[in-house]
Amino acid sequence: MKKTPSKYLKLFLSTFYLSAFTFGGGYVIVTLLKQKFVDELHWIDEEEMLDMVAIAQSSPGAIAVNGAIVVGYKIGGIPGVLISVLGAVIPPFVIITAISFFYNAFRDNFIIQAVLKGMKSGVCAVIFSVVFDMAANIVRKHEAVQILIMIAAFVADYIFDVNVVVLVILTALLGAVLTICRERQNRRKIG
Amino acid sequence: MIYLQLFLSFLQIGAFSFGGGYAAMPLIQEQTVEYHAWLTMSDFTDLVTIAEMTPGPIAINAATFVGNQVAGIPGALIATLGVILPSCIFVTVLAYLYAKYRKLSLLQGILKALRPTVVAMILAAGLAILIPALFRTGSISFGQQSFDARAAILFILAFIMLRWKKPNPILAMLGCGLTEGIIQIISMYTT
Numbered sequence: 321m322k323k324t325p326s327k328y329l330k331l332f333l334s335t336f337y338l339s340a341f342t343f344g345g346g347y348v349i350v351t352l353l354k355q356k357f358v359d360e361l362h363w364i365d366e367e368e369m370l371d372m373v374a375i376a377q378s379s380p381g382a383i384a385v386n387g388a389i390v391v392g393y394k395i396g397g398i399p400g401v402l403i404s405v406l407g408a409v410i411p412p413f414v415i416i417t418a419i420s421f422f423y424n425a426f427r428d429n430f431i432i433q434a435v436l437k438g439m440k441s442g443v444c445a446v447i448f449s450v451v452f453d454m455a456a457n458i459v460r461k462h463e464a465v466q467i468l469i470m471i472a473a474f475v476a477d478y479i480f481d482v483n484v485v486v487l488v489i490l491t492a493l494l495g496a497v498l499t500i501c502r503e504r505q506n507r508r509k510i511g
Numbered sequence: 512m513i514y515l516q517l518f519l520s521f522l523q524i525g526a527f528s529f530g531g532g533y534a535a536m537p538l539i540q541e542q543t544v545e546y547h548a549w550l551t552m553s554d555f556t557d558l559v560t561i562a563e564m565t566p567g568p569i570a571i572n573a574a575t576f577v578g579n580q581v582a583g584i585p586g587a588l589i590a591t592l593g594v595i596l597p598s599c600i601f602v603t604v605l606a607y608l609y610a611k612y613r614k615l616s617l618l619q620g621i622l623k624a625l626r627p628t629v630v631a632m633i634l635a636a637g638l639a640i641l642i643p644a645l646f647r648t649g650s651i652s653f654g655q656q657s658f659d660a661r662a663a664i665l666f667i668l669a670f671i672m673l674r675w676k677k678p679n680p681i682l683a684m685l686g687c688g689l690t691e692g693i694i695q696i697i698s699m700y701t702t
Contacts, residue, residue: 412567
């Protein structure tokens with residue numbers, strides 16, 4: 321991909337814009353990143369995006385920042401990382417600094433509380449909509465192993481509260497083992 | 512020197528918060544309340560509330576807030592830099608390895624297994640936001656008076672709109688927020 325100045329600018333503006341509206345947890349920005357960079361700009365394809373989310377999950381730190389970093393690297397290398405991190409960090413930085421000055425008024429305002437409560441419903445709708453598409457894509461492939469992993473991972477995460485890093489490591493091991501077995505099978509067939 | 516302390520403290524927080532924004536919370540509490548006494552427990556609770564209400568991951572918000580309180584804007588900058596540095600390094604390294612070794616069939620196999628897991632984790636995260644928002648108790652117990660029907664309706668409407676008209680997701684979120692805000696204003700002036 322051509323790393324023109326306008327791409328960097330667009331990267332900054334996109335990350336900035338998304339970060340400014342990421343209410344409700346890191347996964348929101350992840351789904352918004354997917355919408356923007358996969359669906360809208362076509363700079364990344366969906367499978368790659370999922371891989372990048374796995375990287376963001378497995379790394380220390382906030383997933384929102386990690387997501388910005390990994391997207392920034394993909395789109396613009398190290399300069400891309402710097403730009404997307406700036407884009408991701410400036411909005412909360414400015415907002416929190418401003419809030420430190422108006423703290424009490426902000427906290428007790430009923431209208432603001434109501435708006436944020438409403439946004440939660442919207443946030444959930446966005447997440448579910450994106451997940452629906454991604455899950456449908458997986459199911460459409462008719463690969464039993466993938467579908468089983470999806471269900472098992474969901475149960476482990478939501479019902480049994482398994483730590484996500486543990487989940488990622490276990491799944492990676494599973495994937496490695498399955499791949500090695502398959503390669504051995506293939507070699508036996510050929511040789 | 513206070514700047515060094517801020518930097519190192521938040522560097523530590525950033526380096527050990529694995530698994531999503533809320534993993535950082537106990538670390539932040541330990542450092543800012545117990546170890547350095549930069550915040551009182553009550554301040555910390557307020558911080559968590561603010562972080563809920565503003566965009567941005569809690570770790571960044573905490574770094575900015577505490578940095579501001581302790582040492583003004585330079586403090587906020589240093590603390591924020593500290594908290595994102597481990598992420599930047601770790602994620603960039605992983606992203607580089609991914610880009611370089613992506614075609615390797617073992618890595619391909621691992622990633623193939625990871626993708627459904629990532630989808631499952633995002634779904635779990637979405638539910639973790641949705642269920643408490645709808646049931647206000649954090650657990651599913653039908654027949655309880657505390658079911659928030661309005662939030663449920665807003666969620667369903669937003670979901671349908673997203674599937675049908677495919678608007679900008681941020682507009683959908685803001686729309687929900689505005690709806691709830693308007694309802695709040697109306698109820699405040701009619702009682």
